[in-house]
Amino acid sequence: MQQLVEQLNAQIPLEGYLTVAAIMFAIGAWGALIRRNAVVVFMCVELMINAVNLTLVAFADFLPGAGGAGAGYTVLIIAIAAAEVAVGLAIVLAIFRTRRTVNIDEVDSLRG
Amino acid sequence: MTVAFAFLTGMTLVSALGVVLSRSVVHSALFMSGAFLGVAGFFVMLNVPVLAAFQVLIYVGAVTVVILFGIMFTQRPQVRRFRTIINRQIWPGFFAAAGVGAFLCYILATEGWGETGPGNGARSVAVLGRSLLGVDEGLEIFSLLFEAASVLLLVALVAAIAISRRKEGAGGEEAGR
Numbered sequence: 001m002q003q004l005v006e007q008l009n010a011q012i013p014l015e016g017y018l019t020v021a022a023i024m025f026a027i028g029a030w031g032a033l034i035r036r037n038a039v040v041v042f043m044c045v046e047l048m049i050n051a052v053n054l055t056l057v058a059f060a061d062f063l064p065g066a067g068g069a070g071a072g073y074t075v076l077i078i079a080i081a082a083a084e085v086a087v088g089l090a091i092v093l094a095i096f097r098t099r100r101t102v103n104i105d106e107v108d109s110l111r112g
Numbered sequence: 113m114t115v116a117f118a119f120l121t122g123m124t125l126v127s128a129l130g131v132v133l134s135r136s137v138v139h140s141a142l143f144m145s146g147a148f149l150g151v152a153g154f155f156v157m158l159n160v161p162v163l164a165a166f167q168v169l170i171y172v173g174a175v176t177v178v179i180l181f182g183i184m185f186t187q188r189p190q191v192r193r194f195r196t197i198i199n200r201q202i203w204p205g206f207f208a209a210a211g212v213g214a215f216l217c218y219i220l221a222t223e224g225w226g227e228t229g230p231g232n233g234a235r236s237v238a239v240l241g242r243s244l245l246g247v248d249e250g251l252e253i254f255s256l257l258f259e260a261a262s263v264l265l266l267v268a269l270v271a272a273i274a275i276s277r278r279k280e281g282a283g284g285e286e287a288g289r
Contacts, residue, residue: 007114008113008114008115009113009114010113010114011113011230012113012114012117012157013228014225014228015220015221016117017154017158018217018220018221019217019220019221020121020124020125020154022213022216022217022220023125023213023217024124024125024128024147025212025213025216026209026210026212026213026214026216027125027128027129027131027132027209027213028128028131028132029208029209029212029213030132030205030206030208030209030210031128031131031132033201033204033205033208033209034132034198034199034201034202034205034206035132035197035198035199036196036197036198036199037137037187037197039137039179039182039183039186040131040137040140040197042179042182043131043140043141043144043179044131044132046144046148046171046175047128047131047144047147050147050148050151050171053151054151054154054155055220057154057155057158057160057163057233058158060158060160060232060233061158061159061160061230061231061232061233062225062228062229062230062232063225063226063228063232064227064228064229064232066232066233067243067248067250067251068232068233068239068240068243069243069251069254070233071160071162071163071233071240071243072240072243072244072251072254072257073257074163075163075166075240075244076257076258076261078166078167078170078171079261079264079265080261080264081175082170082174082175082265083264083265083267083268083269084268085175085178085179086178086268086269086272087268087271087272087275089178089179089181089182089272089276090271090272090273090275090276091275092182092186093182093185093186093275093276094275094276096185096186097278102186102187105199
């Protein structure tokens with residue numbers, strides 16, 4: 001019983017967080033590769049960005065030599081991702097206005 | 113710790129899979145906010161509650177709402193058949209993503225990170241704010257990055273308005289809807 005409580009209170013090692021982040025990144029990459037809807041592709045890119053944020057924060061908390069720099073980088077990444085969502089959705093809206101579709105298979109006018 | 117970690121892992125990964133596999137776009141957006149909430153929980157576990165607050169405010173609040181607006185403008189909410197939401201690369205895409213994920217897991221789990229222990233990061237708002245403004249020793253680069261990010265946000269705001277604005281004399285396309 002004592003052992004079980006100790007096990008439940010144990011610290012999670014760094015590799016646990018890194019593995020979760022890697023799996024989350026892979027899921028986001030899968031979605032960005034297979035989905036047709038441009039808005040859903042954006043969501044999957046956001047998932048990948050979040051996975052990278054999680055990795056950075058885990059490193060910032062666990063590595064003594066990092067000096068907590070990862071948390072600062074994460075703030076900047078969140079700001080840049082917000083800008084990316086705003087511009088990206090504006091582009092999707094502009095495409096929808098001219099082509100009547102957000103299906104990225106059909107938006108191929110730049111194809112040679 | 114273990115229980116919280118298992119719960120957050122399940123929440124994050126199941127929600128991430130829900131984003132990819134859900135047939136309704138609105139459900140995808142809601143699953144996405146669930147995954148963001150899971151990541152916010154991880155930030156709390158990693159002793160950076162400030163970032164968890166940022167995550168909830170910016171991602172769960174703002175980004176989800178913006179994406180829901182994008183969905184509202186571009187399509188009627190409807191459940192589509194599974195074949196129509198996925199292009200033909202489902203299995204090649206799966207193997208590519210699984211390969212990337214397995215490679216990352218292998219590298220990150222087997223690399224020797226040296227002495228690691230929790231609690232090295234910036235715990236309080238004050239410490240994080242000082243390091244963001246480049247006051248701390250060794251982190252002076254952040255003063256430049258902070259300025260660049262603020263300029264980038266301004267440029268992106270103007271760009272989003274300029275791109276999505278309705279052009280003069282192009283108001284007729286509403287009739288085709």
